[in-house]
Amino acid sequence: MNWLTKKGFHNQKTQNQKETSESKKKKKNDDEAAKKMVDFRMPLHYPKYSKEDYLNMEEWRLDLLLIQYGLLDHVNGTLHYKRNFAMGAFLWPHQF
Template sequence: MDTLACSEVNAEGNSKSLNVAPQQVVAEIRNSKEEYPNGFQLPLHYPRYTKLDYEKKGEWKLDMLLKTYGLSFVGSLEKKRAYAIGTFLWPDQL
C-alpha cells in the first residue's frame, strides 16, 4: 500500500516525520467535525496559493489543507479543487 510522507510539528516546534496511508487522511478529515464542533477553525496563517496552485495540488494535499481549517468536502478531485478555490481565493484572484 502506498503511504504519504507527512510531518507533524508539536507545540515546542519540533518536527517528526510520519508515513500515512491515504485512507487515514480521509478518515481524519471525516473526523474533523469532532475536533472542530463549531465548524471553521482559523489557523494562524491564511493559505497563500494562487488558482494555478490549487489546480495542480494533489487530492491528499487539498484534504490536509481543508482539515487544517476545520473543513471537509466529499466529492471528486475537481469538485474539491473548485471548493478550495472558492473558499480561499478572493474574487479578484479568480
C-alpha cells in the same frame, strides 16, 4: 385529604424526574458540541496559494489543507469539486 397531598407530591416528583432527564440530555449534547469545538483549531495564517497552485495540487495535500481549516467535513466529492471548493473558500474573487 391525605390522598390529595400524596398525588400532588407524586406529580411534583414525576415533574422533577422529567426535568432531570431533559437536563441530562442537554448536558450530553453540550458536552458533544464542546468536544467538537475542542478538536477545531483555526490556523493563524490564510493559505497563500494561487489558482494555478490549487489546480495542480495533489488530492492528499488538498485534503490536509481542508482538514486544517475544518472544511473537509463539508466537502464530499471528486478532486475537481474539492479544488473548486478550496478556490472559492480561499481565493479573492479577482484571483478566481
